[in-house]
Amino acid sequence: MLITCDRHKPEDLKHWQAYETCDLYHAESKGFKYRLDKTLWIIKEYMTSNRFYYVGVSWGKDSVVLAHMIHTLKIGNPLFVYIRMLDNENPYSVIVRNAFLSEYDINYKEESYSYKNASASWFKNGKPVRWYQILNELKLKHGAHVTGIRKDESAKRKMRFVGHGRESMNSFAPFEFFTVKDIFAYLQINDLPIHPNYAMIGGGRYERDRLRVASLGNKEGDGIGRAEWEKEYYPDILRRIENHVSY
């Protein structure tokens, strides 16, 4: 269930309908069912091994699928944590959150975070030290970070899986075999809320698979056309960020 908004153009929604049809076909394939069973088995095995963990969500496609899978397995009462970037958060992430929480009852917590209170020192990737402090605090309080990153996202992520495997002391990433097509197919067949960003495809000019829901106007992750995409779909919010006007 795509959450529509006034930033979508008519040609975007037309392309999205075609994508939906493809997703439903993909959901019937044997490969999808095989990878789904395997992923559920991986998550189940981790959850039943008495680990100390929390599930990090950003309300993007992978997070929603991960949250739904963990919720439907009904093993224990895991904690779901969303780190909100108050200064430049995507305005639709909270709408996805509300849609998901209205359907599913989960143990949910939010950590709010603002650049105004950020430490003066910054890492090379543009993230302030405070960001990592929050992750560290969460690790000490709730254990390992269960994350929705996938092996097929990028070469860097692939290297992560090759180097560290699915599971390390600090994190657990169950989507080793689940692909981006599987993610969208899973969202469709389970009628889960889909972030509006994934349909902002410029009438087919942007790849749906490469779009992200991360906070806007960030220094990191602005390559591969991300900066141009933000300027096209969120120009008013970028201007507000530039002039420090809340939205």
Add this chain to the structure above:
Amino acid sequence: MLKNWRLTINMLTPLAVKPPALDALLMWELSNRIGLNRSDELNLKNTGEFMPEKLTRNTPLSQVKKCEHLPLCKKTIAGIDVFRCSDPIYRVEHEYTERQAKRFECDKMALMLREDERKSLLIASGPYKMRFVPIRVMLIPKVVYFFRGDKVEVRKLLKGVFALGKHRNIGYGYIKDFEFEEMQEDYSMLADGCLMRSIPFVNDPAIKGARRSYGACKPPYWHPDNYMEILEPC
């Protein structure tokens, strides 16, 4: 003579990103002519006399010389003077992405040189920075503006404009010709109640086809000092 006009710009090549507002285009051209833009050839010739810094986002507008004497009428809305010209109106026949690429195969090039003649080349930044930038390109046969103002002066200013949009230096947005047509109705701000250009935010339910946004409603549109709550056509 101040009248209502429809300006049609017939395009020759596809346009990159999007066409500019008419007042922004005229102000850009006027600022070039009076020497406010450093990149202007005339200004570069007179380096000894007048060489202002090129206007950037970091320069407050209050510190630069005003360039607002355009041959267009103005209307004051919510205390802000906006020029009476519509936003560009165009029909996109096809929209696609092209790439502006620049790459130096340093490893292979170095092998062609003798070892003692090899030097380091910075490709992470500067003039040799490697690029693979996506450019949004639109195939637009013509762009139409409605304005109220002096046609002769507008035509004079537009004489120096040979292309629209971004990346004009590499062939995008070339103009074929300009056509002026006199109009009885004034469609520069509103057309049958529909908003035709960005204006400062006013809570008027009579205005149709508008949505609230944040941005500029007078040139230079890219300067943060001009950003405010606005109504923009949708």
